Amino acid sequence: MDKYAIIKIGSTQYKIHEGDTLTVDNQNGKVDAEVLLFSDGKTTILGDPTVKDAHVKIKITGAVRGEKIVVGRFKSKSRYRKGRGYRDTLSELLIEKIELGGKKATEEKSIDEAPKKAVEAKPIKAEKKVSKKEPAKKVVKIKKPVKKGTK
Structure with missing residues (x-):
C-alpha cells in the first residue's frame, strides 16, 4: 500500500500521493x-475537521494559464454581437512529502541559517513645525451691465 492524503486547498479537495x-x-x-484524511497503508486517520499531526510539504513549481473561456452576447435581428475571452492563472504544485507527527513541514528551517542579531534603535528626530500660509485673496471683477439695442 502507498501513503496518501486528502487535502483541502482553497475550497477544493484533492487526493494526493x-x-x-x-x-x-x-x-x-x-x-x-x-x-x-491521512493513510499510510496500514492505518487511516480521519480528521475532525482536520488531522492535527499530519503535514504536507508542497513546492510551487510554476505558473500556467488555464483554458480560454469565451463569453459572448448578442441581440437578435439587430446584428449586435460582442465577445470577450478570459484565461485564469493557475499554479503547478509538487507534493514532496506527506508526514504524520513531528515538526510542521512548512516551518522547517535550515541549519545554515544564522541567528538574528538585535537591531539597535536609532533616535527619532523631532519634526519641524511648518507655518501655514494664508490663503490667497480672490480678486472679484465687477461686470458692467450690457445695454441691449432696440430696433
Missing part, C-alpha cells in the same frame, strides 16, 4: 493545505 503534481488556482507564493 508523494511525488504527485497538481494544477490549482493561483496561490501567490504560499500554499495553505489542510489535511482532512
Whole structure:
C-alpha cells in the first residue's frame, strides 16, 4: 500500500500521493493545505475537521494559464454581437512529502541559517513645525451691465 492524503486547498479537495503534481488556482507564493484524511497503508486517520499531526510539504513549481473561456452576447435581428475571452492563472504544485507527527513541514528551517542579531534603535528626530500660509485673496471683477439695442 502507498501513503496518501486528502487535502483541502482553497475550497477544493484533492487526493494526493508523494511525488504527485497538481494544477490549482493561483496561490501567490504560499500554499495553505489542510489535511482532512491521512493513510499510510496500514492505518487511516480521519480528521475532525482536520488531522492535527499530519503535514504536507508542497513546492510551487510554476505558473500556467488555464483554458480560454469565451463569453459572448448578442441581440437578435439587430446584428449586435460582442465577445470577450478570459484565461485564469493557475499554479503547478509538487507534493514532496506527506508526514504524520513531528515538526510542521512548512516551518522547517535550515541549519545554515544564522541567528538574528538585535537591531539597535536609532533616535527619532523631532519634526519641524511648518507655518501655514494664508490663503490667497480672490480678486472679484465687477461686470458692467450690457445695454441691449432696440430696433
